[in-house]
Amino acid sequence: xxxxxxxxxxxxxxxxxxxxxxxxxxxxxxxxxxxxxxxxxxxxxxxxxxxxxxxxxxxxxxxxxxxxxxxxxxxxxxxxxxxxxxxxxxxxxxxxxxxxxxxxxxxxxxxx
Amino acid sequence: xxxxxxxxxxxxxxxxxxxxxxxxxxxxxxxxxxxxxxxxxxxxxxxxxxxxxxxxxxxxxxxxxxxxxxxxxxxxxxxxxxxxxxxxxxxxxxxxxxxxxxxxxxxxxxxxxxx
Numbered sequence: 001x002x003x004x005x006x007x008x009x010x011x012x013x014x015x016x017x018x019x020x021x022x023x024x025x026x027x028x029x030x031x032x033x034x035x036x037x038x039x040x041x042x043x044x045x046x047x048x049x050x051x052x053x054x055x056x057x058x059x060x061x062x063x064x065x066x067x068x069x070x071x072x073x074x075x076x077x078x079x080x081x082x083x084x085x086x087x088x089x090x091x092x093x094x095x096x097x098x099x100x101x102x103x104x105x106x107x108x109x110x111x112x
Numbered sequence: 113x114x115x116x117x118x119x120x121x122x123x124x125x126x127x128x129x130x131x132x133x134x135x136x137x138x139x140x141x142x143x144x145x146x147x148x149x150x151x152x153x154x155x156x157x158x159x160x161x162x163x164x165x166x167x168x169x170x171x172x173x174x175x176x177x178x179x180x181x182x183x184x185x186x187x188x189x190x191x192x193x194x195x196x197x198x199x200x201x202x203x204x205x206x207x208x209x210x211x212x213x214x215x216x217x218x219x220x221x222x223x224x225x226x227x
Contacts, residue, residue, distance in 0.1 A: 033214070042116075042203055042217030043157070056214055088155055092215075100147070101215065103157035 004093050004104035012110045013081050021076040021107045023091030031055070031094040032074040033101060034066060038087045049074055050097055078109075086111045114139045116206050118218035125194050125225055133189045133221045135204030141165075143209040146180065146187045151201040151220070163187065165209075194225045 005024045013019050025032050031050045035043035045058035049068035063079040072093070078085055088108050092101035115138040125131045137146065148160040161171065163180050171178045175192045191198055201222045205215040 035215075040219075042205075042219050043215070045214040045216070048214065058214060090155075090157060092157070100159050100162045102159060103149075105154060105156040108155070 004091060004102055006089075006091050006104035006107050008107060009105065010108045010110075012112060015081055015083060015111055017081050018077065018079045019081060019109065021078075021089050021091075021109070023074045023076070023093075023104060025072045025074065025091075025093035026102055029093035029095050029102070030072050031097050031099075032068055032072065033092045033094070034074070034076045035090040035092065036060075036085075036087045037090055037106070043090055046076070048097075055097065081111045083111050085109065114141075114206050114208070114216040116204050116216055116218035118202075118204055118221050120221045121219070122222040122224065125223070127196060127225055127227050128193050129225075130190060130192050131194050131223065131225075133191075133202050133204075133223070135187045135189065135218060137185050137187065137204070137206045139206060139208065141208040145207050145209060147205040147207070147215065148178065148187075148189050149203045149205060149217075151203060153200075157203070160189075191223075194223075196225050196227055199223055199225045 007022045033048040034046040037043040047057040048055045052068045065077045068074045088106045090106045092103045094101045117136045144165045146163045149157040177190045179188045201220040203220045205217045
């Protein structure tokens, strides 16, 4: 059984650019959630996908968008990057909603 | 609105000491789940426990134990005989038992265990 994997592990982007982060969910899991973790803070919920549909969204602007594919892998897209978008982005997969979430190692995004 | 408070920002102990990490939560939901996660320096959040709000029984797993008290809205985590490998940031989290499971995390407690 493979765990949750995220790519890339580190990324440096320039303000105003766009970025795509990827997540492969754990085998058998149909729910993927994305979180943003700023330095020294707890993770903040961005959105969740359940069976390819957005199933909930946190307090993030529309320039944060996502996709879930038929194999339940997922992408997080961020447009018009801002300096405050620098953070660790964590993907979590769950067997279904309201079950324990298993996290990947995260993607460390730095916006300069 | 939900809120999780971990008042202890950082705790330092010497190996073999017992340590308790505090977690206090606020929610208007009648049913919910509580979690603890461990985040080592590598960054990955490691799931430790999930507790249903209906189940107030304490739980023990090896050196770890959890004390859930609904009356005080607390879900505290104790590590017995701490080890250097326990050094990490520990997060308490809360999710409602509703249509989608968004975890609300506390700010975390950094635990430093020295030899």
